[in-house]
Amino acid sequence: MKWTRKHLLTIEELSAEEITMVLDTAASFKEVSTRTVKKAPALRGKTVVSLFMEPSTRTRVSFELAAKRLSADTLSITAQASSITKGETLKDTARNIEAMNTDFVILRHSTAGAPKFLAERLNASILNAGDGAHEHPTQALLDVFTIREKLGRVAGLNVTILGDILFSRVARSNIWALTKLGANVTLCGPTTLVPRVFEQMGVKVCYNLDEALKDADVINLLRIQHERQRKSLFPSIREYASLFGLNQERFKLTKPEVVIMHPGPINRGVEIASEIADCPRSVILEQVTNGLAVRMAALFLLNGVQGGGAVPAVEAAA
């Protein structure tokens, strides 16, 4: 199979084969980051611009390190610093970035569809680093990569996603990736944050936490966005922690080999007890490590389509 996409916009549009191809490529790049010299030449002389219109350190840093380890030139533009404050539109900003012969634009934006909007108008490859409540494809790819690495497969596994799902791009991208790869997905959380309409995506919605936990092979805990105004949706952080937080009591109900995931940053004592976040079944930090490998893989595959040459991953990483 050959990778043919120029952009990475959504998981929804990817086939199971394409997802698997990213995971396989990421596996070969993961090794690069364990070397003494963490450097592959695949993107030498390419320009990667990260355009973050919403604050995010961890995703931006992961993408930038991925680009640097592939030997690209990188530039970071954040909303506050950019011409946006002079009233320029997203399209004009992006066209200007492209006019500097930029090869890749990594976009985070509060509006769903912003990456697609750019992909339709620019020659550069666009990578969606999170668009509104829509998708966050590299997060889902790193999540399924981590599951596959830990449990050897994704198909047939029971994956419970717990928490603030209504506005979560992480949940949406994960649901697409997991169902395409054949996992059984259960969503759980307060009724206000986990509407039944998600069942249309081929997943189970369950409001009984104990039930959602007991058969799970993987539990993916989403961050409670307590910075945002959600007063009408749940009463308090303390109440959420007591009703839906993964504490030691509930952890006893889970399978002994369950894998605990979280996209970070974690709220210790809210959605997850501190000891569980740090226990051997937690793969939270491995997710971060794998995120870098997945983003290297994404840049590498898109670069091949861009005309970066048909360098196989193994050689590129040599």
Place this chain on the structure above:
Amino acid sequence: MKWTRKHLLTIEELSAEEITMVLDTAASFKEVSTRTVKKAPALRGKTVVSLFMEPSTRTRVSFELAAKRLSADTLSITAQASSITKGETLKDTARNIEAMNTDFVILRHSTAGAPKFLAERLNASILNAGDGAHEHPTQALLDVFTIREKLGRVAGLNVTILGDILFSRVARSNIWALTKLGANVTLCGPTTLVPRVFEQMGVKVCYNLDEALKDADVINLLRIQHERQRKSLFPSIREYASLFGLNQERFKLTKPEVVIMHPGPINRGVEIASEIADCPRSVILEQVTNGLAVRMAALFLLNGVQGGGAVPAVEAAA
């Protein structure tokens, strides 16, 4: 001819031959940015610091990419982040930057003459990236580069600069570059923003927009700085757009082969109608592309004087 200047401070001090030398060098560097591997080794091991005391994404990014594509190490210091907030003077900040064996300082500053002040005190090469209402030399160089590229020459062309000229460093640098290369320059805009005193620079001042447009080979539209306090100078954005904006009606009066320029970021619907900004005669995005080439050329030429060796541009770009 040999380039002998260590700094790029103003267009005023450059001869027509020096301007042409930058343009010729830029032409060879423009090709570098179209390669798969956009990288030339000319500034390898050199340190380029951009010191921006006024916010500017596009100019800073253009300079930094230029430096990176020439293989320099780059560092960006912006006013908010710097020791300036601890009460340090510009001179002390710059001397500290230089003490780290910095080879180039790219300075944007709100005070006219700040780059010259540094050039007289530091060993590093200074590049003026805009000083108050004084000059913005690389903007003028990329503008004349773009004109020459589009129309084959600059001498003898009619160039109309339209808009907020009074406080515009872009206008000042353009007037110097265009008149030195033999163009006929007409300034147009509200009387409050285009004082007659500019006639002393060898240009025509014209308050009749239709007249200023009809014979122009090039129209350069300056940005209306509506963020700044200009209440006493013109009544409203809407009135400016109606009286001096380049709309479809007025566009019909222009020559069929007219070239439309704008230094960006554009205010769509204010100084320029959206369709004109995007029409085939608009070279606004080519200006951005050329900006990078011109800045690579400037860094390259100054580097030769600094003792970077007599590498010819063609080899350096090899």
Place this chain on the structure above:
Amino acid sequence: MKWTRKHLLTIEELSAEEITMVLDTAASFKEVSTRTVKKAPALRGKTVVSLFMEPSTRTRVSFELAAKRLSADTLSITAQASSITKGETLKDTARNIEAMNTDFVILRHSTAGAPKFLAERLNASILNAGDGAHEHPTQALLDVFTIREKLGRVAGLNVTILGDILFSRVARSNIWALTKLGANVTLCGPTTLVPRVFEQMGVKVCYNLDEALKDADVINLLRIQHERQRKSLFPSIREYASLFGLNQERFKLTKPEVVIMHPGPINRGVEIASEIADCPRSVILEQVTNGLAVRMAALFLLNGVQGGGAVPAVEAAA
């Protein structure tokens, strides 16, 4: 002797031999920064993250340039931009940075002991870039490097540290370094800022400025932190300048070959008269230059322990 430490946390824990080894290594790296191509390959493919939870341009820039000149990939994270604002703990932030296979974390933090806290929990090498009022080891190393370079030795010299010592990590690190290398240290300043308890560190506390100046071979002037709330400690900047500022009058009392130092940024006219800061006996800018060499040396030595191979400094700099 072989360097065996993985972290650079304090001067207190270093032996005189270890300090001398950093200085000797720095001397060989200082030469690298004077070359046309200021680049050594020692850290190629290594990732250096600077995590600055307090604002500092000069120290951050010095560390980042040091890392770049050693060919490392660098990333800068500042408090405002980081996940800290989402309530993440320092430990979680650091573990996430490390999970991206980061080799070095350069930490500035307002809490004394924060670098040690990380060093006990992470695999990456930690470099303390200033922790609260505790230590700022690279500043002390560059200070003793500068003294040794200027006067040929440190042992037996009379070094007066003047100013706001109570909360100064620069003073604490300098006292450790100077006394370990055999200098005689005198502290001077207002009684409220120079408590007698410092005598326990093996130094002399003196409230008579003339006496503190007259026998000094080196005077190290600390910055008056007038941004901070110190109203109860001294009445005004003007009074400080008049009572403890190094002015021309007092300068006449000093030895003819005295060396004047300041960690910067200087307050001209407060702790030091402008002419003295710029006079031939002032080594303030040489301190900046040497800071880069010392930080290259620190990164290089820690890298050797990390498994970066046994490349000798001379070859690494080749």
